[in-house]
Amino acid sequence: MTRWIAVDWGTSTLRATLMPDRETRASGKGMGVLAPGAFEAALLELVGDWIEGPTRIVACGMVGARQGWAEAPYAALPAKPLGAGLTRVATQDARLDVRIVPGLKQTAPHPDVMRGEETQIAGILAEKPDFDGIACLPGTHTKWAHLSAGEVISFRTVMTGELFATLSTHTVLRHSLTGDGWEEAPFLEAVSDALSRPETLAARLFELRAADLLYGQDAAIARSILSGLLIGAELAATRPWWLGRDVVITGSERTTRAYDAALRAQGLIPKLLPAEAMTLAGLTAAKDLP
Amino acid sequence: MTRWIAVDWGTSTLRATLMPDRETRASGKGMGVLAPGAFEAALLELVGDWIEGPTRIVACGMVGARQGWAEAPYAALPAKPLGAGLTRVATQDARLDVRIVPGLKQTAPHPDVMRGEETQIAGILAEKPDFDGIACLPGTHTKWAHLSAGEVISFRTVMTGELFATLSTHTVLRHSLTGDGWEEAPFLEAVSDALSRPETLAARLFELRAADLLYGQDAAIARSILSGLLIGAELAATRPWWLGRDVVITGSERTTRAYDAALRAQGLIPKLLPAEAMTLAGLTAAKDLP
Numbered sequence: 199m200t201r202w203i204a205v206d207w208g209t210s211t212l213r214a215t216l217m218p219d220r221e222t223r224a225s226g227k228g229m230g231v232l233a234p235g236a237f238e239a240a241l242l243e244l245v246g247d248w249i250e251g252p253t254r255i256v257a258c259g260m261v262g263a264r265q266g267w268a269e270a271p272y273a274a275l276p277a278k279p280l281g282a283g284l285t286r287v288a289t290q291d292a293r294l295d296v297r298i299v300p301g302l303k304q305t306a307p308h309p310d311v312m313r314g315e316e317t318q319i320a321g322i323l324a325e326k327p328d329f330d331g332i333a334c335l336p337g338t339h340t341k342w343a344h345l346s347a348g349e350v351i352s353f354r355t356v357m358t359g360e361l362f363a364t365l366s367t368h369t370v371l372r373h374s375l376t377g378d379g380w381e382e383a384p385f386l387e388a389v390s391d392a393l394s395r396p397e398t399l400a401a402r403l404f405e406l407r408a409a410d411l412l413y414g415q416d417a418a419i420a421r422s423i424l425s426g427l428l429i430g431a432e433l434a435a436t437r438p439w440w441l442g443r444d445v446v447i448t449g450s451e452r453t454t455r456a457y458d459a460a461l462r463a464q465g466l467i468p469k470l471l472p473a474e475a476m477t478l479a480g481l482t483a484a485k486d487l488p
Numbered sequence: 489m490t491r492w493i494a495v496d497w498g499t500s501t502l503r504a505t506l507m508p509d510r511e512t513r514a515s516g517k518g519m520g521v522l523a524p525g526a527f528e529a530a531l532l533e534l535v536g537d538w539i540e541g542p543t544r545i546v547a548c549g550m551v552g553a554r555q556g557w558a559e560a561p562y563a564a565l566p567a568k569p570l571g572a573g574l575t576r577v578a579t580q581d582a583r584l585d586v587r588i589v590p591g592l593k594q595t596a597p598h599p600d601v602m603r604g605e606e607t608q609i610a611g612i613l614a615e616k617p618d619f620d621g622i623a624c625l626p627g628t629h630t631k632w633a634h635l636s637a638g639e640v641i642s643f644r645t646v647m648t649g650e651l652f653a654t655l656s657t658h659t660v661l662r663h664s665l666t667g668d669g670w671e672e673a674p675f676l677e678a679v680s681d682a683l684s685r686p687e688t689l690a691a692r693l694f695e696l697r698a699a700d701l702l703y704g705q706d707a708a709i710a711r712s713i714l715s716g717l718l719i720g721a722e723l724a725a726t727r728p729w730w731l732g733r734d735v736v737i738t739g740s741e742r743t744t745r746a747y748d749a750a751l752r753a754q755g756l757i758p759k760l761l762p763a764e765a766m767t768l769a770g771l772t773a774a775k776d777l778p
Contacts, residue, residue, distance in 0.1 A: 309698035339660075339694060355694040360659050368658045369650050370629075397686035400718070401725035404629060404645040408599035428690070435691035 202254040204481040207261035214245045229260035237267035258299040259314035272303035276349045279320040315341045321479030331444030336453045342439045356432045374410035379418025385426040389460045392430025492544040494771040497551035504535045519550035527557035548589040549604035562593035566639045569610040605631045611769030621734030626743045632729045646722045664700035669708025675716040679750045682720025
């Protein structure tokens with residue numbers, strides 16, 4: 199089988215997998231720290247020794263953004279997740295045959311974009327070709343995508359991961375959210391609170407600081423409550439997406455566990471498909487596209 | 489009339505006013521950048537030339553926090569805003585007679601604390617001794633306080649100002665929220681959206697980024713929408729506080745204008761009392777307390 203390289207190139211991380219061996223390497227040279235002219239060198243620095251002759255490289259993620267290596271214009275919905283084909287990139291090293299998976303965009307009912315998650319969705323559909331339901335891809339920017347007949351019908355982005363990271367790093371709450379503990383009981387209680395009374399969310403945040411100042415509330419409890427409030431608010435906003443639907447969750451292990459617990463508490467039994475494997479399956483499906 | 493100095497000493501700013509002349513000076517030596525032993529020097533650096541003999545200095549704000557000059561323990565609700573008296577501070581310069589106004593705390597129905605706003609509330613009550621209603625003190629951490637018969641009955645903190653600053657500085661939205669423009673129409677529309685459908689808030693934030701990427705939405709419009717969504721979420725969370733009540737707004741000019749517009753759109757006609765004047769009135773009321 200021909201060697202090729204699957205690349206997941208996001209804002210903060212460059213992750214390359216040599217196929218079919220599945221050896222994986224990663225570096226911190228994400229799109230966020232690279233000028234457009236620096237992508238080829240960053241790739242060769244990481245995997246130059248894998249290039250033994252003409253080699254196809256299939257990449258997804260922010261590498262295809264306007265500020266990336268080369269812009270891969272968004273495909274408009276409804277669309278197959280890889281329906282727009284790949285964008286070829288000119289390289290200085292003639293052995294490299296680099297192709298980027300375009301993201302998806304939607305203009306109605308609300309503006310939204312994704313880059314990278316379309317590849318995970320392609321992986322989910324490679325795994326379950328007849329899946330009709332909702333793909334929940336939790337992360338920095340969680341995506342909820344409605345999949346039917348092999349197409350993405352619509353999607354919705356919620357910034358839950360970035361909100362949690364920002365609140366616990368850059369606001370007064372940071373003093374009360376130290377460590378990385380997490381406990382399921384206060385998490386689920388906060389999810390339930392946010393779902394049943396979403397209008398109270400804005401007033402719940404400062405309680406985490408006050409409870410620390412007044413009676414030394416444990417930071418792991420506070421983190422679990424904040425996580426529950428934010429995921430609960432996300433589930434409140436996306437209720438029409440998941441209520442009574444088949445849901446697949448594709449995320450990192452820890453994040454998937456939280457979303458799975460939150461949705462199970464609402465009576466759903468999501469299917470879980472790991473994110474890295476779905477990215478690889480999606481890039482594999484993309485490899486031979488024109 | 490005896491000279492004395494009114495001091496509003498918050499996390500980021502030290503502001504001193506020589507009384508009764510009302511000459512005001514400010515420095516960036518807020519509580520956040522000072523070790524406990526550095527407060528006296530910071531004060532003398534700013535206003536040392538005002539000290540001509542024994543001088544009373546009355547201070548409010550984070551200067552009284554555990555990490556401040558000296559801890560002024562919170563008074564528990566219900567309480568008159570200055571009901572706990574002042575905390576005296578030992579100084580090296582024997583001419584200084586420094587007193588700090590304690591903050592307020594509440595443990596039920598939810599934990600909450602304030603430091604500094606109790607002094608503005610004392611100013612509001614000095615201005616309107618018979619006021620029975622709600623004081624809205626918008627800012628980094630907006631406070632909603634129920635005042636009756638000269639006492640603070642309960643209060644609620646919403647981190648709207650800090651959320652806006654953090655989202656527009658530390659998240660992906662920052663690229664789409666540049667400048668400092670503000671427009672009332674999209675602001676009020678977003679307030680109304682958030683109030684009528686608070687459960688959708690979590691999904692609205694990323695739209696600001698997508699609308700910029702897809703059709704270059706103006707940053708001033710995006711800032712106005714974000715401000716409206718956050719203040720709308722705050723009004724949704726505090727609806728029992730303001731609905732059908734007399735409301736006084738005491739904040740900076742720009743912030744007061746936004747909250748006034750939002751509440752007027754809900755049919756209220758708030759009274760407006762400027763924040764700096766209320767702080768000074770509160771410190772004046774505190775000056776001769778034991």
